[in-house]
Amino acid sequence: MKEDKEITIYDIARRLNISAATVSRSLKEHQSISTATRKKVHAMAKEMGYRTNSFARNLRTQQTNTLGLVVPRLNSYVVSSIIAGIENIASEYGYNIIISQSLGSAKKETSNINMMFDSRVDGLLVSLAYNAKNMDKFKMFFDKNIPVVFFDRGCEDPRSLNVVIDNYQNAYDITRHLAEQGCRRIMHITGDLSTNIYEDRCRGYKAALQDSGLSFNDDLLLVNDLTEKAGVEAGNHILQMTNKPDGVFAANDNCAAYCLQTLKEAGVKIPKEIAFAGFNNDPVSRIIEPNLTTVNYPCHEMGEVAAKCLIDHLSGTRTVHNANTIILRSEIIARASSLRN
């Protein structure tokens, strides 16, 4: 489909009637070449459609200036904001980003990781869909000293850096907050508990119950996929409970908002009868009425920090093994959905 002929420095040299060495030095902005010549070479290179021969250079340097990105889902508020942060830093330092999503399939996740390896990325940025039972799928990266940085959902492998928030503490704080507002039966709605962020949030919820003198009760733990639809279903489920909760803490805002909306439409008074809290500070949390108490997730910053750590490692400024975990600041934002004064 493409034209066969690739423009080389020899073609440019011929057209300008100068040596190939001069063209090469000009393109590299070598100071031994006059500004006028460099400008002339660049203009001709552009006109002729010359492309830096990054493949040949890659073969030589073994570097591709490419970072691989593996996430569960590209179109979520948190993930797309993290990616925007990653791109910000990567483009500043001249790195490309190759993206992939697993869509909840462990098989696709593994195949994405393999694809990144075959694409010879210089480093990998990963948010795993589920907790990896072992790190075998990253062995080839570790064996070749290709750095791997986990974000959002950390992993416990000592060869990698984690950039995360303190999910346990945030969940603890938000549950304590609901208890302080007078809630005695606090329900927790969350995702797959084999995923460490949900496991950590659930542990924080349970610890806060205990420290508030409340007992954990199985029928107050609801596990679903945290989607819009799951939120509506959770609301309908609560409406049918004989012994209803008087507080709900959902592991994301989207699910919390649609659950709250379903209850409200059925006449439940929020926060008087049921107080609500979510997680992420997603735009819906500021639109739902009453506005949703939530955790301010520093998504954009997380993307920037993860990318910077990886690039610093690649440039030799630091190594990802020095610190095993970077915990970003995050905190509760208390809003009308939980304030009973």
Add this chain to the structure above:
Amino acid sequence: MKEDKEITIYDIARRLNISAATVSRSLKEHQSISTATRKKVHAMAKEMGYRTNSFARNLRTQQTNTLGLVVPRLNSYVVSSIIAGIENIASEYGYNIIISQSLGSAKKETSNINMMFDSRVDGLLVSLAYNAKNMDKFKMFFDKNIPVVFFDRGCEDPRSLNVVIDNYQNAYDITRHLAEQGCRRIMHITGDLSTNIYEDRCRGYKAALQDSGLSFNDDLLLVNDLTEKAGVEAGNHILQMTNKPDGVFAANDNCAAYCLQTLKEAGVKIPKEIAFAGFNNDPVSRIIEPNLTTVNYPCHEMGEVAAKCLIDHLSGTRTVHNANTIILRSEIIARASSLRN
């Protein structure tokens, strides 16, 4: 940083005590090699960390199996949903995607496009931040017959395919709908009018006013950046107008929702005093009260169609020049924010 030694087929051959040719054929699943041998070779290749030498292959075939993606902003509902659709198709056909965002900077957009060219993408998927005055920045792609597909925001160059929705018609329909609900002073809030999607929506709005016997009035056109903040400001602006609008059509849901919320908090009755409509069917449109009338934007499908067209072109199944524009189905969803019955 990386280990120097790259595993070759010769290393695998030596370990298995077979010929390099047999290794090579096994890795390519050549039928002349027994299944047992092929399995043995694949297992050893995996164990030794062998990587398909895609660079060398790239140099030979001039293909990278990589698609470049240029968008204004990665973290918007529409764009992240489109990207999810693109990834879906690309990964199915074995293509990598390199992403970039221009963040409203024409300079960064041009540099992103150049970077994609230097990365030797097989094809380019583009949503321009602003209407390009000319297509010069894509000349190098056209010169090399590298296909370019524009999505969301089309372009008029005959060498490219556009995958878009009918922004003019949607804006026309939604404005007519507001007029039919009794609105006589309909305000339009929109983005930079030099961007074709906003220009088209504005033309549709004006045509609908005319066909409804309403006159266009300069003070009913508000141009901002359609963010959350701009929505709040628009609401405050409306509150201060002596001759207020009785209908608002905003070019995205996010801005519409925050504008509506600001007015509601000030005691304005929606839709009775001011009817509202947005665009995109963003999750906030289903959370805001009253729920927002909007246009159902087929984001995920747009990503899938754009990627499929590009890949079909690359595989020779079709060319992007055959059809200049593919218009996806989109339609109004009328909700409580505009229904006055």
